[in-house]
Amino acid sequence: MPKDRTVYICTQCGFESPKWYGKCTSCGEWNTMQEEVVSARPAASKPQKTRSIQKLQPVSDIQPKGERRLKTGLGELDRVLGGGIVPGSLVLIGGDPGIGKSTLLLQICRYIDDNNKILYVSGEESLRQIKLRADRLGIANGNLYIVCETDVDTIIQYISHETPDLLIIDSIQTMTLEAIASAAGSVTQVRESTSAIMKAAKAEEIPAFIVSHVNKDGAIAGPKVMEHIVDCVLYFEGDRNTSYRILRCIKNRYGSTNEIGVFEMSDHGLLEVENPSMMLLSGRPRNVSGTCVACKMEGTRPLLAEVQGLVTPTGFGNPRRMATGFDYNRLSLLLAVLEKRSGYFFSNMDAYVNVVGGLRLDEPACDLPVALSLISSLKDQSVGDDVVAFGEIGLAGEIRSVSNIEARISEAVRLGFKRILLPYQNLKRLSGHQGVELIGAKTVREAFESVV
Ligand code: TYD
Ligand code: MG
Numbered sequence: 001m002p003k004d005r006t007v008y009i010c011t012q013c014g015f016e017s018p019k020w021y022g023k024c025t026s027c028g029e030w031n032t033m034q035e036e037v038v039s040a041r042p043a044a045s046k047p048q049k050t051r052s053i054q055k056l057q058p059v060s061d062i063q064p065k066g067e068r069r070l071k072t073g074l075g076e077l078d079r080v081l082g083g084g085i086v087p088g089s090l091v092l093i094g095g096d097p098g099i100g101k102s103t104l105l106l107q108i109c110r111y112i113d114d115n116n117k118i119l120y121v122s123g124e125e126s127l128r129q130i131k132l133r134a135d136r137l138g139i140a141n142g143n144l145y146i147v148c149e150t151d152v153d154t155i156i157q158y159i160s161h162e163t164p165d166l167l168i169i170d171s172i173q174t175m176t177l178e179a180i181a182s183a184a185g186s187v188t189q190v191r192e193s194t195s196a197i198m199k200a201a202k203a204e205e206i207p208a209f210i211v212s213h214v215n216k217d218g219a220i221a222g223p224k225v226m227e228h229i230v231d232c233v234l235y236f237e238g239d240r241n242t243s244y245r246i247l248r249c250i251k252n253r254y255g256s257t258n259e260i261g262v263f264e265m266s267d268h269g270l271l272e273v274e275n276p277s278m279m280l281l282s283g284r285p286r287n288v289s290g291t292c293v294a295c296k297m298e299g300t301r302p303l304l305a306e307v308q309g310l311v312t313p314t315g316f317g318n319p320r321r322m323a324t325g326f327d328y329n330r331l332s333l334l335l336a337v338l339e340k341r342s343g344y345f346f347s348n349m350d351a352y353v354n355v356v357g358g359l360r361l362d363e364p365a366c367d368l369p370v371a372l373s374l375i376s377s378l379k380d381q382s383v384g385d386d387v388v389a390f391g392e393i394g395l396a397g398e399i400r401s402v403s404n405i406e407a408r409i410s411e412a413v414r415l416g417f418k419r420i421l422l423p424y425q426n427l428k429r430l431s432g433h434q435g436v437e438l439i440g441a442k443t444v445r446e447a448f449e450s451v452v
Contacts, residue, residue, distance in 0.1 A: 004424055008033040009187040011215070014225040031307040036182045041281045044210035068168065070207060073111020074265060076272045077104070080234060082245050082255015086207040089254060090198050094212045094223035095236035097115070100245055100265055101211045103137070105168050106130070109271050112166065117143045117167040123174030125400065137269040150184065152177045152193045157201040163204050169197060173220045185220035194226045223437035227251060238265075242278075242358035245270065246298070258299035277415055278306035280357040286385045290377030293417070294369035295390045295408045302404065302411035304388060306356040307366070309373030311349045319348060325355025326370060327362060334371050334393060341397025342444045344375050365402040368421070372451070373446055381452045386418040389451070391426075391441065399441050401425035409433060420449055 008020045015026035018380030023030050035069055056099070078084050081091070095101050109118050118141070123132055128148050145164070149155055152175050159167060169175065173185040175193040182188050194210065201208045210230065212223040227233050230388055232251040238245035247261040262273040271278055281304055285291060290309045295302055307326075314320070323331045331353055338344045352371055357360050361370070368391035376383050383389075389401040401423045402408075409430075412420050419437045427440030441447035 004037050004181070005040045006281075007038055008222040009035055009036050010034075011187055011221045012192070012224055014187055019094055019115055027034040034186060036186055038188065039179075039181055045093050070112070070116065070266070072076070072143060074104075074106040074108055074198065074261075074270075074272060075274075076261030077108065080249050080259045080261045081232065082252055082259070086254045087207055089203050089207050090194075090229070091207070091209050091232040091234060092212055092223055092226060093209060093234050093236060094214050094229040096240070097213050097215075099236050099238060099272055101236055101267075102170050103133070103269050104247075105170060105261075106134060106139060107212065109134075109141050109144045109168075110137065114141070114143060116165035117162070118145065118166045118168065119158060119162060119210060120144060120168045120170070120228070121144045121155055121158070122146065122148050122170045124171060135360045140394065150174050150176055152196050156196060159197075159200045159204065159206065164206060167197075167201055167208040168207050169208065171213055171336045173213055174227070182421070187221040187225050190221040191225055191229070194229050195427075198229060239358040244276075244358055246275070248300075256300070260298045260301060273341075277302075277411060280305045280359060281406075284356075284385070287382050290373055290378045291384045292365045292369040292373040292376065292383045293371065293388045294355075294361060295388050295412060296359070296363050296366055297404050297407070301405070302407045303359065304411060304415060305359045305361065307361065307369045307373045308356060309370065309377045310352040311346065311377040314348050314350050317347045320350040320352075322351075323353045325358065325360050326353050326366070330367070331370070333376070333395075334367060337393055337397055338371060338375065338394060338444060341395075342375075342376055346374070349378065364400075364409075365390040366445070367391065367393040368399060368441075368447060372421075372448055374450050375444075376452070379384045379452075383448075383451050384419060386416075387421055387451045388417045388419075389421040389447070391421070391423040391447070392398055393444060397443055397445075399443065403429065409436070409438070414435070419451065421447055 007016050008445050009016050010024040010032045012029045013027040013033045015024055020033050023213055024032050037176055069086055071084045072078055093101050098270050172190055176189055177186045177192050180189055180192055214222050234249040235248045243265045245263040249257045252354050262276040263270040264273050284306050289436050292307050293304055335346045341351055369389045372389055382415055392402055405426050413436050421439045424440035424442045427438055439450050
């Protein structure tokens with residue numbers, strides 16, 4: 001009879017090894033290998049039985065059933081899902097603890113049509129705690145049933161007896177399958193519980209949301225270990241100190257992965273932000289040096305955000321460089337290019353960059369606005385407040401073309417900007433735009449001088 005064996009599994013990527021490593025040899029994370037006992041499956045020893053197989057049919061002969069997507073009522077979430085929840089689909093929502101995953105899922109229960117029965121399984125909070133939260137969010141849906149349960153076999157019984165129209169599991173790291181020896185939150189438990197719940201939900205064509213915590217120190221298995229099982233993976237991101245939250249789609253079998261949804265956390269739960277650019281630009285200082293408006297693509301959606309730069313003489317020793325919302329190494333590189341190629345000297349200056357609103361500018365097109373905000377602070381000359389800039393800066397100090405020009409320009413025009421600074425190469429290929437001045441720039445110096 002096969003024996004149980006001990007293996008070490010990485011909680012970040014699911015890599016399995018008979019030996020312990022301080023650093024996972026697959027994903028390179030430290031201290032993420034966890035000891036687990038894998039029991040020999042009884043099923044493996046069963047004799048092979050003959051299986052009936054279906055008659056093969058070509059894909060052209062398959063008749064699709066009409067696609068009936070369930071609307072969650074939160075427009076931003078529906079868009080990220082590709083137009084609503086597909087029957088029988090399994091959606092994973094990952095995110096840091098406390099970011100608002102439970103709030104989001106409880107909130108959709110308010111909007112979902114009254115005829116749909118929702119089963120909310122919580123392994124983290126008691127009935128009373130959930131009731132308190134539901135009251136705060138104003139949810140009085142008579143079709144919402146809450147169960148506090150962590151045993152997967154019991155949950156599966158609920159699923160097959162109650163056949164809800166929507167299932168919510170909060171969170172998968174608290175769930176356990178009795179047949180598996182390892183603790184709740186371990187890689188094997190998380191993976192097997194997900195598969196078991198998926199099997200039960202798919203058999204009844206019930207769509208399900210599964211919450212999974214992202215955990216940096218590897219104490220519990222993260223969403224990465226089940227991404228391949230589910231149909232759709234969403235990440236809920238945001239800085240806990242700011243109220244903005246971005247829902248980003250990483251994988252979607254039934255829609256585009258290029259969509260994001262923007263929310264704001266308020267006293268009464270999450271509010272949809274339909275015009276994020278306007279929100280990010282509100283309260284912008286006028287005619288002050290050291291600020292510039294950037295345009296970033298979030299998937300297919302352009303977002304405008306303000307970049308602030310501050311350059312001050314270094315008091316002592318090495319100059320300091322600091323970046324919030326922008327890559328530190330990219331900042332060092334930009335400063336080197338500005339110094340060597342464009343003749344702006346930062347070597348005895350401290351330089352700070354901050355992106356307002358907790359957004360991250362990790363796209364090359366945001367090089368130009370960052371550089372302009374720094375030069376503007378250095379020279380103490382303000383960039384016009386009707387200017388939006390975008391363009392990648394090359395190591396020779398040239399401004400290189402970027403993608404999605406039309407979308408960026410229309411977003412800037414929509415928000416009332418009058419001058420758009422863009423790479424010269426992009427301008428050459430554009431036909432005219434009315435009511436807005438397009439300025440093509442070849443070098444950083446030329447760009448700065450054309451907008452001050
Ligand atoms: P929660 O949904 O419990 O996070 P998660 O399930 O991802 O761990 O969100 C908790 C945070 O949200 C907490 O810091 C308080 C905040 N919050 C509000 O600001 N307003 C609200 O109406 C609610 C319900 C939560
Ligand atoms: Mg929660």
